[in-house]
Amino acid sequence: MADRKKFYTGISLLLFILFIYWADSSWDGYKLRIFNLCGIYIILALSLNLVNGFTGLFSLGTAGFMAVGAYTSALLTMSPQMKEMTFFLKPLIWPLNQIQIPFFPALIIAGILSGLVGFLIGFPVLRLRGDYLAIATLGFGEILRVIIINAQGLTNGALGLKGIPKYTTVWWSWGLALLTIFLMVNIVKSSYGRALKAIREDEIAAQAMGINLFYHKITAFTLSAFFAGIGGALLGNLITTVDPTMFVFQLTFQILLIVVLGGMGSITGSVIAAVVVTILMEALRAVESPMTIGSLYIPGIPGMRMVIFSVLLMVVILFYRQGFMGQREFAWEWFSRKGRRHEQSAGS
Amino acid sequence: MTFQLFLQHLVNGISLGSLYALIAIGYTMVYGILRLINFAHGDIIMLATYIVFFGILIFSLPWWLAFIISIILTTIIGVTVERAAYRPLRNAPRISILISAIGVSFLIENLSLVIFGGRAKSFYQPHIFTKIINFGGVSLMSLTFIIPVTAGILLYCLTYLVNHTKTGMAMRATARDFETARLMGIDINAIISLTFAIGSALAAVGGIMWGLRYPQIHPFIGIMPGLKCFIAAVVGGIGNIPGAMLGGFILGLGEIMLVALLPTLTGYRDAFAFILLIIILLVRPTGILGEKIAEKV
Numbered sequence: 028m029a030d031r032k033k034f035y036t037g038i039s040l041l042l043f044i045l046f047i048y049w050a051d052s053s054w055d056g057y058k059l060r061i062f063n064l065c066g067i068y069i070i071l072a073l074s075l076n077l078v079n080g081f082t083g084l085f086s087l088g089t090a091g092f093m094a095v096g097a098y099t100s101a102l103l104t105m106s107p108q109m110k111e112m113t114f115f116l117k118p119l120i121w122p123l124n125q126i127q128i129p130f131f132p133a134l135i136i137a138g139i140l141s142g143l144v145g146f147l148i149g150f151p152v153l154r155l156r157g158d159y160l161a162i163a164t165l166g167f168g169e170i171l172r173v174i175i176i177n178a179q180g181l182t183n184g185a186l187g188l189k190g191i192p193k194y195t196t197v198w199w200s201w202g203l204a205l206l207t208i209f210l211m212v213n214i215v216k217s218s219y220g221r222a223l224k225a226i227r228e229d230e231i232a233a234q235a236m237g238i239n240l241f242y243h244k245i246t247a248f249t250l251s252a253f254f255a256g257i258g259g260a261l262l263g264n265l266i267t268t269v270d271p272t273m274f275v276f277q278l279t280f281q282i283l284l285i286v287v288l289g290g291m292g293s294i295t296g297s298v299i300a301a302v303v304v305t306i307l308m309e310a311l312r313a314v315e316s317p318m319t320i321g322s323l324y325i326p327g328i329p330g331m332r333m334v335i336f337s338v339l340l341m342v343v344i345l346f347y348r349q350g351f352m353g354q355r356e357f358a359w360e361w362f363s364r365k366g367r368r369h370e371q372s373a374g375s
Numbered sequence: 376m377t378f379q380l381f382l383q384h385l386v387n388g389i390s391l392g393s394l395y396a397l398i399a400i401g402y403t404m405v406y407g408i409l410r411l412i413n414f415a416h417g418d419i420i421m422l423a424t425y426i427v428f429f430g431i432l433i434f435s436l437p438w439w440l441a442f443i444i445s446i447i448l449t450t451i452i453g454v455t456v457e458r459a460a461y462r463p464l465r466n467a468p469r470i471s472i473l474i475s476a477i478g479v480s481f482l483i484e485n486l487s488l489v490i491f492g493g494r495a496k497s498f499y500q501p502h503i504f505t506k507i508i509n510f511g512g513v514s515l516m517s518l519t520f521i522i523p524v525t526a527g528i529l530l531y532c533l534t535y536l537v538n539h540t541k542t543g544m545a546m547r548a549t550a551r552d553f554e555t556a557r558l559m560g561i562d563i564n565a566i567i568s569l570t571f572a573i574g575s576a577l578a579a580v581g582g583i584m585w586g587l588r589y590p591q592i593h594p595f596i597g598i599m600p601g602l603k604c605f606i607a608a609v610v611g612g613i614g615n616i617p618g619a620m621l622g623g624f625i626l627g628l629g630e631i632m633l634v635a636l637l638p639t640l641t642g643y644r645d646a647f648a649f650i651l652l653i654i655i656l657l658v659r660p661t662g663i664l665g666e667k668i669a670e671k672v
Binding site: 085154157162169176177276283287330333338344345 | 406410411412460463464467469470471473474475477478479481482484485486488489493594598602605606609642643645646648649650652653656657660
């Protein structure tokens with residue numbers, strides 16, 4: 028059975044890679060951008076789910092970590108000429124104004140730097156619990172944003188960065204998304220992941236069983252920050268501009284929405300919800316732009332998308348707290364069980 | 376810095392501090408009873424300003440009547456939010472209620488964006504609040520004095536209610552232990568509704584004063600005061616009413632003094648509250664006046 032499952036996984040992966048290839052060569056820029064965003068949001072949702080869903084620490088700092096990643100990768104990949112043009116109010120500090128490195132190392136550095144920030148923040152913050160942790164991480168996200176606005180020589184302040192090379196392709200975003208899924212599945216299945224779940228279920232009992240709470244919390248938090256940084260970097264190099272207004276709490280809210288919708292503590296749920304929410308967000312743009320149906324003119328309603336999403340979140344949390352998947356995961360048995368049932372009904 | 380200038384900053388700081396205190400009380404009362412960060416509190420502040428704005432603009436009410444109607448309507452909204460979004464989750468895990476609160480906050484903000492539009496509007500300032508008063512070389516707007524006086528009166532009434540009336544006793548009992556309070560014959564739901572009503576009314580007063588102080592309103596003005604006042608409540612010791620007042624004053628004075636004494640750090644003004652929060656949480660996780668909470672196994 029195990030071999031057969033691996034075979035199925037391999038085949039579906041191959042089919043998916045073929046699908047990416049087909050999408051990359053035949054879709055237009057707009058569709059590809061949404062496809063890219065799906066991959067990026069998968070990474071971000073998994074990053075948040077590791078801390079919120081699996082470890083049970085309610086963190087709201089994702090937007091801040093994304094900002095660190097996005098700015099790092101942007102500053103490393105922009106050409107010196109472009110930087111000179113962008114930083115016209117105050118020049119960029121040395122040596123950043125001279126360097127330009129390829130995308131892959133820039134991504135890695137972005138992730139590591141973001142992870143480092145997560146580690147440093149985690150030290151004081153992870154001593155807190157529940158709501159205090161939520162508000163403290165939210166606070167750190169805000170502090171990072173205030174620093175970005177004020178550190179003009181490094182981030183160009185409120186003006187943001189423009190002309191970031193568009194390196195993110197579907198291969199990058201989905202490749203890294205698949206890698207993240209693979210890593211997450213392995214983390215969650217390992218004894219380390221089981222320790223995280225134990226902490227989620229009952230911190231004191233977990234401690235009594237000999238689990239080092241602080242070690243597990245801080246590594247989960249750092250890993251989460253690392254992935255958020257990678258996601259932020261991919262996002263920055265996809266839309267080619269970053270500015271402080273991008274990384275407000277609303278961005279964290281969107282990712283939280285994905286995690287809650289998919290089910291806190293389900294990788295499969297996060298992946299499905301990331302794709303569904305990203306596509307919905309684009310599809311619902313129609314509500315916000317003016318429309319003419321025949322002779323009827325409907326003016327656009329700005330803000331309507333977020334209203335719909337907040338209502339969606341409220342409905343899920345009030346009436347269907349588990350989200351799509353609860354804490355369950357995808358398994359090949361789904362099909363075989365269904366298949367068996369089918370056989371039985373056919374036989375009787 | 377001259378003494379007069381210092382005095383001016385001091386008065387300003389106290390004024391802002393009492394405004395923060397007024398809003399922080401709402402957080403601290405709700406947290407004391409439900410153990411919930413009411414993220415929608417900041418949006419209640421915003422709604423209060425919009426109700427005044429439309430009351431004066433569309434129904435051309437006199438300003439004081441608009442204020443009163445705003446306070447009443449906001450109170451109803453606050454109680455409704457509790458009934459619709461928090462009560463169904465009374466027995467759910469804490470994270471669910473917190474997410475629900477975040478959801479309500481986003482819903483109110485974006486619904487307001489849809490209904491009121493995103494463009495900032497100017498809040499009507501009655502003349503009596505903008506008169507300049509000269510006070511021994513220090514000239515300040517009358518509002519600067521009206522805010523702490525109003526806040527003082529309201530907070531006195533509230534403290535009296537909580538400490539010396541039967542209702543107040545029921546509130547304290549509910550905050551201490553839900554189940555036991557219920558067994559003692561206290562109507563928990565009524566007490567929680569009352570808590571939200573008082574908190575929202577104070578937020579409405581705070582919001583109106585916020586509008587008078589910073590007379591530009593848009594659907595997102597509630598976010599920053601909302602977060603800062605929550606921080607004020609935590610700094611003072613959440614669940615503790617005198618603590619919320621103290622926290623509000625520390626935050627208000629600190630912010631004004633930071634800008635006054637270190638003008639180069641003006642850009643970091645909004646980060647001040649968060650840095651203060653993190654320092655306090657590290658040194659005294661239960662806040663300045665908070666009691667130590669024993670860990671329940």
